[in-house]
Amino acid sequence: MRLQIPLAIILVMGIFTLVTAFIPAKPIADVNQLLRNWYIGIITFFIFLGTFNLARVNINKIKRRRRDWGYSFILLGCLALMLFLGFYKGRASTEEGQPFMYLYFNVQFPLGATMYSLLAFFVTSASFRAFRARNKEALCLLLAAVIIMLGRVPVGTAIWKGFPSVTEWIMNYPNAAAKRGISLGIDLGLISMALRMILGIERSYMQ
């Protein structure tokens, strides 16, 4: 029961959604849509589980007085505050002008943008150390990166007017070609892995 029923569920659901995607007729299309709605609803529970686990880990950290445990109070306080502000007026809590959205626009958004912008410093210092044209392949990578960067800033145009068009050409053709190759490879891999899982050949996710 612990193995057979889950394998039956994945087989039935996988084949049903695959086949019914090609049948737009009314009763079957409705069932397909119902399953999609359930699917969207259920996957949100993964995030709820993650949020619950985050709270649990930080409560345990405080209980056991682990390193930096004092900061966990801040995290739990912020989490509780957001949950309260997000629920206290029902759905209207998330409308523009509500405290929930104030916190999003003035705390979450600037902190996120600043965190990502920090990477500009680390990427620059890492590329200074790592970028060496040791062979022809590395030279290709280096040239493409430099041309793309110069083509996107006014100083590049000041050096040579052709940089933006060369950048555009690299992005549209050689870059798109490799990305397409990778994407087609991923799709083929995804299809074969999906079929293996639906048919119960691949079961490692159940361990």
Added chain:
Amino acid sequence: MLMTSGPWVWVAALLTLAIYSFLYKDNPFYKVAEYIFVGISAGYWAIFLWWNYAYPNLFEPLGKGKYMNIIPVVLGLMMFTQLFRRTAWLVRFPLTFVLGVSLGLQIVAAVEGDMVPQLRGTFSPFTPGALFGTYDFWTSVGYIALLVGVLTTLIYFFFSKEHKGILGVGARIGIYFLMIAFGASFGYTVMARISLLFGRLHFLFVDWMHVIK
């Protein structure tokens, strides 16, 4: 220098500076900002998903008498059984349901939404109708590069045969295309991060300090 009096601008500015203090070294100001970010983000996404996905797809219909929706709610709640060792196996039921539906949908999406349009985009410039169109020189070179690039990249990722002879040549050319793509991605990522950095500096110097008008 005339600093803004808006409290929210001050909050955002001080948190921005706290994050940048990490460039000197790890310190308590950075840690406070980091934990605030994690707490606020987790709360924001939980609420966002609740009101935009879980509530309208599961709980609202349930409240309107669609009692079939009790099934996904129970399956969703079963996710939490993995927190306890004795009941952890029950998580297989919601997991296989979600996997089954998503894999079925993804097979269709991969073929219809990705593979077919990508292949059409690669080969369509070489159809008789398109060939007699008016392409300029660099566009024509681009389309040839696109076709050669897609084929050689696929050859590079084809590991069922040893890369020798014609396959070896194809794979070598594929590596060059991959290197150009990685370089382009790197350059693009650096520019995106620098653009974010300018955005934050603009906020600090224009919106908060009013140093630049």
